[in-house]
Amino acid sequence: MQWQPAAKLREQFLSYFEEKGSRRYPSFSLVPDDPTLLFTIAGMVPFKPYFLGLKTPEVTRATTAQKCVRTNDIDNVGRTARHHTFFEMLGNFSFGDYFKAEVIPWAWTFLTERVGLDPNRMYATVYRDDDEAADIWRNSVGLAADRVIRLGEEDNFWAAGPVGPCGPCSELLYDQGPAFSCGSPDCAPGCSCDRYLEIWNLVFMQFNRDEAGVLTPLPKKNIDTGMGLERLSSVVQQVKSDFETDLFRPLVDKACSLAGVSYGAGPGSDLAVRVIADHLRATAFMIADGILPSNEGTGYVLRRLLRRAVRFGRLLDLREPFLLELLPQVEATLADPYQELLRYRSTIAQVVDLEERRFGRTLEQGSDLLEQEIGCTKRSGGKELSGEVAFELYDTYGFPVELTEEMCSEAGLSVDQKGFAQAMERQKERARASSKQTCATMGSNAYTELADRQGPTVFLGYEMEEARGTVLALLRDGVLLDRAEEGETAEVVLDRTPFYAERGGQVGDQGTLSGEGLEAEVEDTVHPCGDLVAHRVRIRKGVLLPGATLEARVDGARRGDIRRHHTTTHLLHEALTQVLGDHVRQAGSLVSPEGLRFDYNHFAPLTPEQIQEVEDRVNEQVLKNLPVTTRETDLETAKALGAKALFEEKYGERVRVVSVEGYSTELCGGTHVCATGEIGLVKVHKDEGIGAGLRRIQATSGRASLRWSQEVSTVLRDVTSLLTVDPDALCEKTASLLEEHKALERKWRQALLQTELMRLDAVVMGRKRVGDVEVVISFYEDLDTDLLRQIGDQVKGRFPSSVSVLATKNAEKFLVVIMATDEAVAKGVHAGKLAKSLGALLGCNGGGKPQMAQVGGKFTTPLKGPLESVPQMVAEQMKG
Structure with missing residues (x-):
């Protein structure tokens, strides 16, 4: 058997099945279009709808090298030769086309003739009752009967679930020789050790299983096969583990070089570099497919993998960020054919670097505390x-x-x-x-019945802002009314309306309803149920009755402001994608007359330069006065047009596509301007983090931006007048005043510190001695944390084995800083635990490290009593 690189094996496989009439598909995303799965865990996942009969395939034969992620055995990664989080699965698939008689000989020919595996080392397993597959192995392939092994359902029967398509499978095994054996006298094909290594699994999907467990032959039989490229490479390259193949070895060697260790020198360092190599491969591909670190879902898995890689780096004494130095090796081994690693190189590097640095600080602090707690637990015999x-x-x-x-x-x-x-x-x-949640009932039963009876409200607001409609129902607090009188409020359902009801982030319209002797103010418009529209009104004059015909008028100026802001969100979305990368996705929005709020996923705050660039790109499209067009179509056509959609949003068969000519295309049901020139000045006011991997931009356009500009001009005029400088000199003048203020503050703080230090002799005279530890307790008026710590440093300098408990308060709050010397900590003192105990007495939270901690809160409880109990707490700690 000749050594071959993994890249050649991948290409050989795909080309071989192209020769058999299969269409080669590029790898699908790691994030599947399947709500039951977090990740693509096998090559068949993208084709699952075809196997389940939910969709008709465009071809009957396919082949892929599919990116996969599995994390169910994450603890075994690096400890065994074969476990991985990210791996490539080579697969060929038949949708009602070829079956066992074709695929079994093809698989044998590929492995023995194309790859060059020794046929005398090959075995096949089949399901215990699958005589058809066993006969093909013996008669068509020529495999000896003692090399065809029958196994049970656990090993050789595949099912999509308890109910549904299923079938037997056949695995190809390769005997790697006695050096890979577990040493058991019972070691034979089917053993879990690496001697008889499973290389390829052929699944014969030929039955449907019902709820009673009865198997019925499928009208169309399918083939699904899977072979791990990493495992095949290890056999062909004749190495002991996947981590020694050319898919991993450059990455492993680079990690060893950074850590100053040699691969094979010890199990601890080998485990660490293996975990780092595996997790970084997974991390790079996950980010390239649009996943960002977060506290849930796929983002949580990504964050966990990144953090495990960093933590194993610490075990190799890699204290500084190191993962960026390994990314070129990931690219070198996998960027061909996975070009996304190059396309999103910058995003991958930024996310990895930011997350590693963030977690480095957490790891340093948490590891120290955990190691101390582990030590305490073990010393106490726990x-x-x-x-x-x-x-x-x-x-x-x-x-x-x-x-x-x-x-x-x-x-x-x-x-x-x-x-x-x-x-x-x-x-x-x-x-x-502590959360104060209110829930206003909408009378969902009444609205549901109304929606079932009347159907959806006809919305006319895309074309007009005034229309006549008939009152179908009046409600208040979910109860149907027969009338609503002057001064009362009600919810009005019309058969048709120009009012836009709140949806998709756009707020509801306001305006008026009027009729003979009636005037009602529409304060909000909502969707209480499906596409039913309810107008929340206050009757200003007259009596409102069901069946009345009313003139519905939207507040046009307010609607205009909303339309400008809504189209601006589309421009903003596209600009953020261009500036930050294709990973940017809308995560929510609010479009109101006062401004817009746009939530999106990104891993770091925008720099001032990036905000400026986003703002410039949006205003450039405004100045071009680009046409804004809408069209209704089906979802598949919309996707083909490149329309962006909210990932979580559920869309019907017909969707509305809003396009800014030559710039952006999105699915959207809101109201928009006819051309971007109507928007006016767009101003980004703030970019802020709102959660892990989530950010929010607040911006204005049109009249709201004009008001902002006028307000800023007024403030600028007033400030320059107050400081008697020209606007051009304002920054220089402000910097000078700030520096002068800082200098005065430094002098004041130094004088204050000297005053308090003069009192220190009197303070330490009253210290308490607990064993070999001095306990110094002191109280101050209105000092900050920094000054308390400086006083504490002075105490530590005087008493090498001491605990300082320094308290201060102002009119509303108090603060206690606790500082313990290293000698005191060695004798059992723990400042963080003291702070926690003290906090319990004071009714607030406290905590920190063994050497330093603090307690703080509202000043509601006298401090003297709890502070006087500290020496007893110290004594209890020192007892163990």
């Missing part, structure tokens, strides 16, 4: 880390509980999962208790 401690690390320091479990396991401890879950639940209960 075998389990407290769930409260695990939760505090998670809640206070952002330290992942999985990492806590991993580090504890390495130290021979478990984690009290029940205690952790209880602490988490208590926090949720506190959050629920």
Whole structure:
């Protein structure tokens, strides 16, 4: 067998099945179009609708090298030769076309003739009752009967679920020789060790299983096969593990070089570089497919992989960020054929660097605290880390509980999962208790019945702002009314309306309803149920009755402001994509007459330069006065036009496509300007983070931007007049005043510190001695944290084995800083635990590191009593 690179094996496979009439598809995204899966976990996932009969395939034969991610065995990654989070699955698929008689000989020919595997080392497994497959292996392929192994359902029967398409499968095994054996006298094909290595699995999808478990032959039989490229490469390249193939070795060697270790020198360092190599490959591909770190879903998995890679780097003593230095090796081995690694190189690098630096700080702090807690647990003879401690690390320091479990396991401890879950639940209960949620009932039953009876409200607002409509129903608090009189409020349902009801981030219209002797103000317009529209009105004059015909007039000026802001969100979305990258996706919006709010996924704050560029790009389209057009079409056609859509949004068969000519295309049901020139000046006011991987831009256009400009001009005029400078000199003058202020503040702080230090002798005279530790307690009026710490440093300088408890208060709040010397910590003192205990007495939160911690809150409880209990707390800590 001749050594071959993985890239050649991949291409050989795809070309071979192209010769068999298969269409070669590029790899599909790691994020599947399947709500039951977080990731694409196998090559068949993108073709699942064809196998399930939900869609008709455009071809009957296909082949792919599919990117896959699995994290169910993440703890085994690096510990075994074969476990990975990211891997490539080579597959060929038949949708009611060829079946066993064709695919079994094809698979044998590919492995033995194209790849060059020794046929005398090959075995095949079949399902116990699959005589057809066994006969093909023996008679068509010529495999000896003792090399065709029958196994049970657990090994050789595939199913999409308890009910649905299923069928037997056949695995091809390769005997790697005694060096790979587990050593058991029972080691034979089917053993879980690496000697008889499964290379390829051929699934014969030929039955449908009903709820009773009865198997019925499918009218069209399908083929789904999967072969891991990493595993095939390890066999062909004759190495002991996937990590020694050319898919991994450059990455492994670079990681070893950075850490100053040699691969094979020890199990600890080998495990670390393997985990780093595996997780970084997965990370790069996930980011390239639009996944960003977050606290849920795919983003949570990405964050976990990145953090595990960083943590294993620390085990190799890689204290500074290092992952960026490894990304070129990922590109070198996989960018051909996966060009997305190059296309999104900048985004991948930025996300990896930012997340690594963020987590580095968390890891430093959390690891120190966890190691101390592990030490305390082991010294006391415990075998389990407290769930409260695990939760505090998670809640206070952002330290992942999985990492806590991993580090504890390495130290021979478990984690009290029940205690952790209880602490988490208590926090949720506190959050629920403190949240003041109100729920205004809409009378959903009445609205549902009305929608069923009357159907959707006809919306005329795309073409007009005035129209006549008939009152179908009046409601208040979900109850049908027979009339609404002057001064009262009601919810009015018309058969047709020009009023836009709140949806898709756009606020509802306001305006008036009028008729004979009637005037009503529309304060809001909503969708209480489906496409039914309800106008929330206040009767200004007359009596409103069901069946009345009314003139409905939208507030045109307000609608105009909303339209400008809505079209601006589309321009903004496209500009953000151009400036930041294709990973940008809309995550929500609010379009109102006063301005717009646009939420999007991104991993870092925008720089002032990026904000300026986004703003410039949007205003450039405004100045071009581009036509804005709309059309209704089906969803597939809209996607073919390149229309952007909200990922979470559910769309019907017909969709509305809004296009800014030559610039942006989106699915949208809102109201828009006819040309971008109507928008006027667009001004971005703020970019802020609103969650992990989520950001929010606030902006204005049109009249709102004009008002902002006028207000800024007024402020600028007033400030320059006050400082008696020209506008051009305002920044220079302000900087000078700030520097002068800082200099005066430094002098004042120094004088204040000297005053307090003069009192220090009197303070330390009253210290308490607890064993070999000096406990100094002092109270001050209106000092800040920095000054308290400087005083604490002075105490530490005088007493090498001491604890300082320094308190201050103002009219509303208090603060206590606790500082312990290293000698005191060595004797059992823990400032963070002291702060937590003190906080419990004062009715607030406290915590920190062993050497330094603090407690703070509203000044409602006298400090003297709790502070006087500190020496006793110290004594209890020192007892152990």
